[in-house]
Amino acid sequence: MNILRNENDVDFSSGFYSFVNPYSFRLIVNNSKHNPELINDIKYGFDGISLVKLHNLFSRKNNEVSRISFDDTSLASPFFEHCKLNRLKIALVGSKKEVSLSAKKIVSDKYGVHVGFVSHGFLNDYELEDVVSEVLKHDAVVVSMGTPLQENFLISLKARGWKGVGFTCGGFLDQLVSSDGKSYYPNWVNKFNIRWAYRMLKEPKRLWKRYVLIYPRGVFHYFKYMRVVNGK
Numbered sequence: 416m417n418i419l420r421n422e423n424d425v426d427f428s429s430g431f432y433s434f435v436n437p438y439s440f441r442l443i444v445n446n447s448k449h450n451p452e453l454i455n456d457i458k459y460g461f462d463g464i465s466l467v468k469l470h471n472l473f474s475r476k477n478n479e480v481s482r483i484s485f486d487d488t489s490l491a492s493p494f495f496e497h498c499k500l501n502r503l504k505i506a507l508v509g510s511k512k513e514v515s516l517s518a519k520k521i522v523s524d525k526y527g528v529h530v531g532f533v534s535h536g537f538l539n540d541y542e543l544e545d546v547v548s549e550v551l552k553h554d555a556v557v558v559s560m561g562t563p564l565q566e567n568f569l570i571s572l573k574a575r576g577w578k579g580v581g582f583t584c585g586g587f588l589d590q591l592v593s594s595d596g597k598s599y600y601p602n603w604v605n606k607f608n609i610r611w612a613y614r615m616l617k618e619p620k621r622l623w624k625r626y627v628l629i630y631p632r633g634v635f636h637y638f639k640y641m642r643v644v645n646g647k
Contacts, residue, residue: 416443418470419460421481422490426580427497431456431569433583434484436463439562441636446563452570453563460484462585464608465634485557485584487598488605494582495526498555504529506550508568509536509559510588518588521596536560547571556581559588586614 419425425432435443440463447453460483461467471479483489498505505528507519512535519533531553534546538560550556550572558565558581565583572581590599604613 416454417458418480419458419483420479422483422493424458425460425483425490427494428501429578429580430458431573431581432458432460432485433562433566433569434460434462434585435466435562436461437465437632437634437637440466441632442562443566444636444640450563450567450570452573453566456570456573457566463611465611466637469634469637482608485582486587486590488600488610490582491584491587492526494555495522495528498528499526502529503554504531504552506530506532506534506553506556507588508534508546508550508556509565509584511535511537514589514592517592521591525596536564543568543571547575551575551577554579557584557587558582559584559586 419432433443443453443459461470461480462482462484464482467480467482474480485491485494495505497503505522507515507522507530509515510518515533515535519530522528523530532549534542534549536559538546547568556569556572556579558568560568560583562583569581569583572579593599600610600613604610
């Protein structure tokens with residue numbers, strides 16, 4: 416797996432980037448057994464502080480990583496600033512239709528960028544082909560479709576010879592709309608790296624099972640992965 420050490424490893428001009436927590440890491444590794452492009456074609460950052468801590472515990476000093484995510488606490492603002500300065504055309508794909516449309520307006524107004532195409536993320540096969548064809552006309556795409564659908568979407572773009580830059584963004588579009596373009600996380604939440612707890616309080620019905628039952632299994636899965644990587 417191509418792991419990003421920090422934000423300096425990200426090239427806003429080209430490449431494909433996704434960000435994993437214990438839940439999505441497990442999905443990526445399992446699905447890569449039948450789809451190796453998931454590992455070979457995409458670079459991954461750790462959006463979960465638990466993975467950051469675990470990775471650094473088992474890594475050599477020069478291979479330590481920092482948390483990276485596509486939100487306003489990390490890559491979103493500098494990425495959109497790059498797009499603004501270089502007049503890049505952006506496509507947004509993800510979430511429900513009403514959320515994606517609202518996100519288009521907020522992103523355009525907040526960051527001063529050109530969003531040339533927007534689509535919801537619940538696509539059938541016919542819609543998917545049409546959306547891929549539209550994204551090919553743009554310089555950058557931000558995708559929120561859930562793992563591994565969003566990563567497979569990026570792989571489809573690469574297979575078509577697209578030379579732009581693509582990011583997955585987790586719940587960024589929903590968070591952006593629900594906070595009306597303001598910061599989703601209070602400063603004290605970011606300071607103490609407890610975004611996971613804050614999100615569970617905000618979205619208990621959707622996230623409690625993932626955090627309480629699924630995340631521990633993901634952490635254990637990563638522990639086994641690191642032992643294999645390190646030859647232990």
